[in-house]
Amino acid sequence: MTATAFAFAPGDIVRVKDDWPERRGPAHIRTPYYVRGVQGQIVRHLGDFPNPEDLAFGRPAEPRPLYHVRFKKGVIWAEDRADDALLVEIFGHWLEKP
Amino acid sequence: MEQETPAKESQRSHHDLGGASKFMCEAVDTEPHALTDFDKEVDALRQILGAKEVMSVDELRRCIEAIPEEEYHRLSYYRRWIRSITDNLLRKGVITEAELRSALDAQ
Amino acid sequence: MNILDTPSDRLLAAVRDLLAQKGIATTAEIQERIAITDRAxxxxxxxxxxxxxxxxxxxxxxxxxxxxxxxxxxxxxxxxxxxxxxxxxxxxxxxxxxxxxxxxxxxxxxxxxxxxxxxxxxxxxxxxxxxxxxxxxxxxxxxxxxxxxxxxxxxxxxxxxxxxxxxxxxxxxxxxxxxxxxxxxxxxxxxxxx
Missing domain, CATH: 3.90.330.10 (Nitrile hydratase alpha /Thiocyanate hydrolase gamma)
Known part of the structure; x- marks a missing residue:
């Protein structure tokens, strides 16, 4: 799959995949558990970087788009103030349209 | 949403610490701690292995994450690193376990 | 015993010796890298x-x-x-x-x-x-x-x-x-x- 298959634009509403590869076997992922399945908004495309999920195992790693995604904190932890935010770097292959 | 968090948290790997309930009441030690010679040597070794493409930072992280949970939290930061570096060097065959044993025996 | 459970200081000393012998990381390179890192x-x-x-x-x-x-x-x-x-x-x-x-x-x-x-x-x-x-x-x-x-x-x-x-x-x-x-x-x- 090419990098452009995951293209998102600033302002797009996205959802992080509710996927748990670490429960299925050896895995190295850079998507924190707390954003899985959560909806956020693309801030910007930070660039394309080799997929760390392959780099971690010494496999050939394709460049993947990396996005800065903003989440409302109250959506993740209910006790939080709704207008505080979390800004997280997430690879395009972890994002889907809600 | 409120019910989702605990279920989700129970799925996290032990290094995936954001919001982990067991640490929410733990104090942050904000005092400065000077690095030891051990710490600096491990750090330097990691940089050299990265620059020479012997081991990537992702490979370092993966083998840190593979340290069993209790050991992960017991070991200091750079003690996790030397364990992961050694693990990587063995897995890649850069050094063999026999070589490592004989180097340890010679100490 | 899992060799990775060896105390960290001993592990570092052994790995450092082996990598020096193999010409992958010499003592001089390590010291130089420490000096560079200390500057930041x-x-x-x-x-x-x-x-x-x-x-x-x-x-x-x-x-x-x-x-x-x-x-x-x-x-x-x-x-x-x-x-x-x-x-x-x-x-x-x-x-x-x-x-x-x-x-x-x-x-x-x-x-x-x-x-x-x-x-x-x-x-x-x-x-x-x-x-x-x-x-x-x-x-x-x-x-x-x-x-x-x-x-x-x-x-x-x-x-x-x-x-x-x-x-x-x-x-x-x-x-x-x-x-x-x-x-x-x-x-x-x-x-x-x-």
Missing amino acids: SPGQGARMVAKAWVDPAYRARLLDDGAKAAEELGIPMRGMPPLGVLENTPDTHNLVVCTLCSCYPRGVLGYPPFWYKSAAFRARAVRDPRGMLAEEWKTVIPDDIRLTVVDSTADYRWMVLPMRPDGTDGWSEEQLAAIVREGDMIGVTVPTIG
Whole structure:
């Protein structure tokens, strides 16, 4: 799959995949558990970087788009103030349209 | 949403610490701690292995994450690193376990 | 016994000897690398902050590309990850954490401090940042300021550009740099005078 298959634009509403590869076997992922399945908004495309999920195992790693995604904190932890935010770097292959 | 968090948290790997309930009441030690010679040597070794493409930072992280949970939290930061570096060097065959044993025996 | 359970100091000594024998990492290379790493310190980030406070064009370049802006001041960034800079404003305060490991803007701040690598900071910074900042650093983020917690999860490193404190009109860059601390550039504290 090419990098452009995951293209998102600033302002797009996205959802992080509710996927748990670490429960299925050896895995190295850079998507924190707390954003899985959560909806956020693309801030910007930070660039394309080799997929760390392959780099971690010494496999050939394709460049993947990396996005800065903003989440409302109250959506993740209910006790939080709704207008505080979390800004997280997430690879395009972890994002889907809600 | 409120019910989702605990279920989700129970799925996290032990290094995936954001919001982990067991640490929410733990104090942050904000005092400065000077690095030891051990710490600096491990750090330097990691940089050299990265620059020479012997081991990537992702490979370092993966083998840190593979340290069993209790050991992960017991070991200091750079003690996790030397364990992961050694693990990587063995897995890649850069050094063999026999070589490592004989180097340890010679100490 | 699993050989990886060997005490860390012995493991380091053995691995160091083997890598030296194999010509992969010599003692001289390790010492040289330590010397280079020791040169990076929060003073470098502080110079960038001070320049951004007095020079709006530099501030714009800093926010656009932190690594380039660091290099402009002679701070070596070759081989370092890209550096993003997040600006504190009268409406927004930024706090940087790495919940998965301990990614830190080492090129401009040096080695990460002990607290940054701790499980307590990594857990609490994303879930109860206001409570943690008030309790541990006496940093109270006013209710009318939005807090953005930046979880440094991937290929970028992040640094905070704090707000210039009142009462510093007419100060030189050197004077300004002297009041900027490590924690101000991660967002656990804010610069103060006196």
